[in-house]
Amino acid sequence: MLETYWxxxxxxxxxxxxxxxxxxxxxxxxxxxxxxxxxxxxxxxxSMMLVGALCGVLASAxxxxxxxxxxxxxxxxxxxxxxxxxxAFFLKTDLYLTSISINLxxxxxxxxILYLVCGQKSTSAGILKSLTIPKLTIPLIEKIPVLGAAxxxxxxxxxxxxFCVFLVxxxxxxxxxxxxxxxxxxxxxxxxxxxxxxxxxxxxSFLISGVFCGCAGAFMSMGxxxxxxxxxxxxxxxxSMSATNISNASPFLxxxxxxxxxxxxAIANALQITSAPAELVSALxxxxxxxxxxxxxxxxxxxxxRKMAKLxxxxxxx
Amino acid sequence: MKKTRxxxxxxxxxxxxxxxxxxxxxxxxxxxxxxxxxxxAIRNFAMGPLSTKRRFSSMLxxxxxxxxxxxxxxxxxxxxxxxxxxxxxxxxxxxIITFMAFVLEPLGLSSIVFPAVLIAIGALTGxxxxxxxxxxxxxxxxxxxxxxxxxxxxxLYLSNYVLRNFMLDTSITYSASFALPEAxxxxxxxxxxxxxxxxxxxxxxxxxxxxxxxxxxxxxxxRICGLNAEFSRYSGIHVVASCMIxxxxxxxxAGMGGAVQILGLYxxxxxxxxxxxxxxxxxxxxxxKRNPILVPVAAFLLAYLRIGADIVNYSTDVPAEFVxxxxxxxxxxxxxxxxxxxxxSKAIFNAARKSMDKAPAKEAN
Numbered sequence: 001m002l003e004t005y006w007x008x009x010x011x012x013x014x015x016x017x018x019x020x021x022x023x024x025x026x027x028x029x030x031x032x033x034x035x036x037x038x039x040x041x042x043x044x045x046x047s048m049m050l051v052g053a054l055c056g057v058l059a060s061a062x063x064x065x066x067x068x069x070x071x072x073x074x075x076x077x078x079x080x081x082x083x084x085x086x087x088a089f090f091l092k093t094d095l096y097l098t099s100i101s102i103n104l105x106x107x108x109x110x111x112x113i114l115y116l117v118c119g120q121k122s123t124s125a126g127i128l129k130s131l132t133i134p135k136l137t138i139p140l141i142e143k144i145p146v147l148g149a150a151x152x153x154x155x156x157x158x159x160x161x162x163f164c165v166f167l168v169x170x171x172x173x174x175x176x177x178x179x180x181x182x183x184x185x186x187x188x189x190x191x192x193x194x195x196x197x198x199x200x201x202x203x204x205s206f207l208i209s210g211v212f213c214g215c216a217g218a219f220m221s222m223g224x225x226x227x228x229x230x231x232x233x234x235x236x237x238x239x240s241m242s243a244t245n246i247s248n249a250s251p252f253l254x255x256x257x258x259x260x261x262x263x264x265x266a267i268a269n270a271l272q273i274t275s276a277p278a279e280l281v282s283a284l285x286x287x288x289x290x291x292x293x294x295x296x297x298x299x300x301x302x303x304x305x306r307k308m309a310k311l312x313x314x315x316x317x318x
Numbered sequence: 319m320k321k322t323r324x325x326x327x328x329x330x331x332x333x334x335x336x337x338x339x340x341x342x343x344x345x346x347x348x349x350x351x352x353x354x355x356x357x358x359a360i361r362n363f364a365m366g367p368l369s370t371k372r373r374f375s376s377m378l379x380x381x382x383x384x385x386x387x388x389x390x391x392x393x394x395x396x397x398x399x400x401x402x403x404x405x406x407x408x409x410x411x412x413x414i415i416t417f418m419a420f421v422l423e424p425l426g427l428s429s430i431v432f433p434a435v436l437i438a439i440g441a442l443t444g445x446x447x448x449x450x451x452x453x454x455x456x457x458x459x460x461x462x463x464x465x466x467x468x469x470x471x472x473x474l475y476l477s478n479y480v481l482r483n484f485m486l487d488t489s490i491t492y493s494a495s496f497a498l499p500e501a502x503x504x505x506x507x508x509x510x511x512x513x514x515x516x517x518x519x520x521x522x523x524x525x526x527x528x529x530x531x532x533x534x535x536x537x538x539x540x541r542i543c544g545l546n547a548e549f550s551r552y553s554g555i556h557v558v559a560s561c562m563i564x565x566x567x568x569x570x571x572a573g574m575g576g577a578v579q580i581l582g583l584y585x586x587x588x589x590x591x592x593x594x595x596x597x598x599x600x601x602x603x604x605x606x607k608r609n610p611i612l613v614p615v616a617a618f619l620l621a622y623l624r625i626g627a628d629i630v631n632y633s634t635d636v637p638a639e640f641v642x643x644x645x646x647x648x649x650x651x652x653x654x655x656x657x658x659x660x661x662x663s664k665a666i667f668n669a670a671r672k673s674m675d676k677a678p679a680k681e682a683n
Contacts, residue, residue, distance in 0.1 A: 108642020
């Protein structure tokens with residue numbers, strides 16, 4: 001039994017699937033970093049990705065151009081971000097409520113559009129001739145036994161996702177807009193007092209987050225699979241949001257925690273072919289997410305409590 | 319002061335009416351643009367739900383789950399907690415009570431006690447499940463939306479597991495449980511339709527949650543926590559306990575809803591995907607302004623919209639999903655503080671000025 005798993009080829013392909021499954025999660029988690037740094041939770045990652053995925057398929061099928069398809073995905077996701085900002089910051093609706101209702105609208109609205117275009121409500125597979133983003137083999141690394149199988153041959157967007165981790169780090173740390181986003185998140189009143197428009201910065205953070213979700217959506221429908229299916233995200237937006245929350249919106253840690261969730265999904269997929277009950281295995285990634293989020297919360301609370309105890313001790317000594 | 323409040327209430331109502339109006343006009347527009355027989359589609363959408371006895375009764379049937387999940391979300395939303403576990407609870411409690419119906423069948427309970435026991439079990443299940451995101455939120459400061467959404471997926475798969483492994487009837491062609499015992503089912507109340515006793519249970523639940531939220535000290539502290547957590551902490555309200563109670567009771571209401579839905583409308587448990595009733599509950603509670611007593615009205619409006627869309631779906635070429643976009647528009651416009659806000663401020667301002675003008679006149683007399 002074990003022998004079928006513990007060989008070099010299997011480990012290579014398992015790691016490959018971990019990276020592949022993690023790609024959309026990394027994109028969305030990076031997007032969530034911006035809004036989290038601006039002091040807001042982006043709960044609409046799910047709908048931004050879903051709309052991005054649909055727009056990617058539609059745009060690439062209509063134009064037969066990969067670039068336009070990708071652009072369409074990003075534009076769709078950014079449009080959703082714009083709608084949310086308009087409602088939350090200008091019409092003054094509750095941001096949570098806005099995100100949740102936009103999520104609901106997206107899950108129904110995409111099915112509606114899918115039906116208008118394809119004449120059926122489940123998938124666009126075999127009906128729309130949408131394009132896929134090509135795969136990339138890395139010349140030298142490809143030859144290394146386990147590493148080659150795991151790292152080479154991914155979708156171009158997968159490599160872009162890992163590159164974006166550095167990009168986000170740079171954007172948040174070194175650029176003017178990044179610093180402004182952080183200042184708004186840490187103390188909106190202080191930022192306001194030096195003439196930064198909080199509402200504008202938060203809108204920008206949402207729009208950037210939309211760009212990343214568009215990439216994630218494009219990967220889902222033009223790389224992970226080559227079609228759009230209803231509710232194809234299945235909670236990935238919320239998983240990514242938890243990844244960002246756990247890691248306190250640091251891009252590198254967000255990537256790592258996104259990959260941790262990718263790992264649990266990959267394990268579930270690998271167990272699928274064993275005799276383990278399929279339904280329980282499918283529930284695994286979601287249960288893992290809940291457990292991980294709670295575990296990290298416990299650690300955070302413990303750390304805070306120790307810090308407080310230390311402070312109390314220091315005060316007493318004085 | 320009184321005048322200001324009256325103007326505010328008026329604008330609240332106006333906002334709901336205008337939001338529904340805008341959504342309705344948009345719906346007409348969509349139907350007009352994409353349907354090949356737009357007039358037929360619009361007529362069906364607007365008048366369809368009221369046209370026959372069967373359609374009208376199916377609208378009342380649909381109100382039952384909406385009333386349960388709507389009052390569930392009123393509880394949670396009153397404490398300003400977006401605990402969306404009602405969705406998973408609704409499905410899972412349906413599954414559990416079906417299982418329990420087979421377990422309890424040998425006891426030979428009467429057809430009044432049996433459903434009551436099962437509904438109570440459903441409520442208990444809901445309360446227990448809803449306490450997980452509640453504890454995560456209140457004790458560990460974990461976002462309750464994330465935990466509850468993840469739990470919805472986990473509960474879906476868990477319920478599929480229970481269905482496939484413990485009660486699957488292999489003698490029928492579709493995937494469903496064994497037939498529920500006759501004594502466990504809720505009796506029909508309107509001959510020739512599927513409307514069942516559950517509607518009274520639902521109205522009872524709505525009234526009880528209204529009494530709880532608006533006429534008990536605990537309900538008051540829940541609402542204060544929802545309006546301003548800092549203030550309630552300052553004034554000595556136990557925020558953790560209040561919010562926990564709100565979420566657990568909300569879960570119990572959703573659990574009752576799942577049980578009633580299965581016992582009233584189905585002869586077997588056969589749900590294999592999320593029912594969406596939990597999310598509809600959010601819409602209902604927003605429309606009802608978090609007040610359970612308005613839930614039946616909101617549930618009626620939503621059911622009207624839904625049945626209209628369903629009729630359009632099967633009588634013409636327009637898919638029913640367009641309603642989900644309309645729902646979002648309604649939620650957003652009703653919840654938007656700034657929507658019609660300028661007119662409201664102006665009205666309050668004018669009223670204030672008028673009363674100021676009057677005051678000196680009185681003094682002179």
